[in-house]
Amino acid sequence: MEVFFSLKKAVKNGITKKESTLKKARAGQSLTVVKILGKGNLRKRLMEMGITKGTKLYVKKIAPLGDPMEITVRGYQLSLRKSEADSIIVT
Amino acid sequence: MSFVIALAGNPNSGKTTLFNELTGSTQYVGNWPGVTVEKKEGRLTKYREIAVVDLPGIYSLSPYTPEEIISRDFIIKQQPDIIINIIDATNLERNLYLTLQLLETDIPVVAALNMIDVIKKRGEYIDKDKLSQNLGCPVVETSASKGIGIDKLTEEILKIKAQPFIRKKYAYYDRRFEYFASDAEKIISGIVSNNKRWYAVKLLENDQIVKNSIKLDECLSAKLMQKVQALEKQFDDDCDSIIADVRYNYIAAVLKGIYIKKTDRKALSVTEKIDRIATNKWLALPIFFIVLWAVYYISVQTVGSFTVNALDGFFKNFAAAAGSLLNKINTANWLKGLICEGIIGGVGAVLVFVPQLVILFLLLSFLEDSGYMSRIAFIMDRVFRHFGLSGKSFIPMLIGTGCSVPAITGARTIENKKDRRMTIILTPFIPCGAKLPIFALIGGAVFPDYSLVAPSMYFMGIFTVIICGIMLKNTRMFKGEDAPFVMELPEYRMPSAKGIFIHMWERSKDFIIKAGTVIFAASCIIWVLVKFNWSFEMVQTKHSMLASIGKIIAPLFLPLGFGNWQCAVATLTGYAAKENIVATLGIVLGHQKEADFAAKVAALFDNPAAAYGFMVFVLLAPPCFAAISVMKRELGSLKWFTFAITFQLVISYTAAFFIYQIGSLFFYGGTAMSSVILTLLLALVFIYIIIYMFKNKNCKNCAKCAYKKCTHKS
16 A cells, blocks of 8 residues: 555656656765756746756765765766755656 | 955955955954955055955855855945955966946956966966956956966056956846846936946846835836836746856856867866875765865874973973062062962963964964865765754864864854854854863873873763754754855965965964953952952952852752852852863862872762763853953844853753763662662753654745645645
8 A cells, every 4th residue: 555655746746757856876876867847946046056857867876874965977077965865856 | 545456356255365465454254165264454555545355255146145145235335445456367267257236336347367377377378458458447457366467466556556447348148137137227316326237237137135225106116017027028037047048148148269278188187186085985074084084183292282281290390480570579468479370380280272273273274275175174074064064164173172262163164054143052062272281180090090081071962063053953942944055165276375364363363362351350359259258358269259158059060969158169269261160179179299189189079970970061151251241242143142052051051960860770779769860850851842842843944744745745
């Protein structure tokens, strides 16, 4: 039952099987941005920093205490909290 | 009105360095995104009639932070004659995002392709002529740090000055988008006269602040909303991402074929090599603590204590020399006293810390300019977030071990208002250099066998920051969503000596100015209060005005175990500068042999627990006047300032109270029954306040509640 609900929720958010959020990515993964969820300033800021649809991201490392994460985007290094990375859908 | 140039660019793109090159002035530059927080003005070295304004670094013209608002307002409302857009060539794509927005305005733009030397060194190539053609604005290759391209840039400025123009042609983003943009332009054409294109795009972006700034009537507003909706429907997306997308797509098109990157990326860059160690999973924290310890050891322990002692001797001799000189010219006794004891003694007591601070700031500047500070924020963010602070709060706290004044100013780099306020309120809890002599004196006098008592104040300070951070975070004033922590990690750079010195000077200046103004005035006033009675006759300290004030407030300290006028007076004089507390105790107890002095100090307190309580009270009470005035300036509102001071008073009093009462109860045979009851009562109130604060927690933020809500819906 729970699986069904989580699947239903995923479909509602537009996440299909292959897609997941950046939060779940491991260091060393290369990913492509599908979309950015949420609203408001954070979302806008992420897009201004160059995280837009189709952008390639490389997860460089996770901070020693497990959060935030360092990603390479458009040739520079960006630090993102996992809670923020959670709103970025990637494949 | 003179001809005005605005320098605009991303944080950390080299704007301030370029500003210094253009104007010959010395502004402080750091390798920490967001160093310039106020706009700074200067004039071109060779053409004094041209004013240059250095704007804070911004990523975009949609404002979230105070810096971005300053920059955007200046560009749109003040209409500078030229914008020089500094582009970090090593980070072309993202920097061009701002460039495109600047090119949407009507103001002529000159793009400075900065750090071109790094690009050449890497063996990469940017075709600047084609870039200029594609962007529709002059492009000059520069390297601000090496002084390359400054003349060319001046040339372009003069060219535009001789032949001003208003941009007619704008970047053509996307066929479908432009259709809506030109419609929007038509809608607002009756309302705005300048920067129509910029307004049109902003309105399609549904930027509320821009919308409110121009007076749209309901009819036009509805028309615009229709356009926005149609645009969203056409692109099947929301307006925010449509515009970010079309801009970035346009950038990609502009750069096609003119930017040759080095594709063979097998070799690690220097930054990558350093980061392999500096932010390594296992090594990062040990390295961080070693760096921290080294900074502290060099600035406070070794070089610091040496210079403090040397300068202390110097000021004593200076006061004596001044005294004998004043004697010779027959100065009145009171004036001599005011100059030698009040002014030289008072200001000298603060100035002895200057070399120590200078060294501390020198080291911190090195960390900042090299790029390591951003890594500290990266490593420590996880820890700080739990106390309602961000990784960026670490730097002010670290500077706070030297002096709270530059520390509080340094909190400006924190983007989020809540985090910034919290940092400003909590930073004074970190023991500054001036508080150390107090701890050393009392620790030595009361706890001669426990060398850890004085250093334990650092732990008390940090502990209080953590506890108060958690407490405040859950109050109505600070609750809510965590602020975004989207932070650029800049490339490591070898800082230039000039840069470090400028940076260090900026910080030290704050402290020296404070010594020259606030402390100077406070020293004079306190000297008068200590030396005179209410009928303005020179008397011994125990009959002075200050002593009588002390006697009035002393009962307040009875529950803390040091309810005598000497301690009360010492706390009061501490507001001129905290090190005054030691000097005041020296005066009110009378100068004598060291052993006697220690015994007399110890006798001031009911028991050792009270002495420890006094140390904690000094540690946590509101800082000196200079720091208080900076707090007021940086908090920017009377309400917040009053809150901060009240909060610090309450915390310091409560902490000292509990240390004395509980300490007495457990270690020194208990106190009077009335005290026990009072303690219990206060404890209850305190617990109630904490519970009350936690009750205010917003349910949306708590995972449990959010989950519950979800189940209700489905």
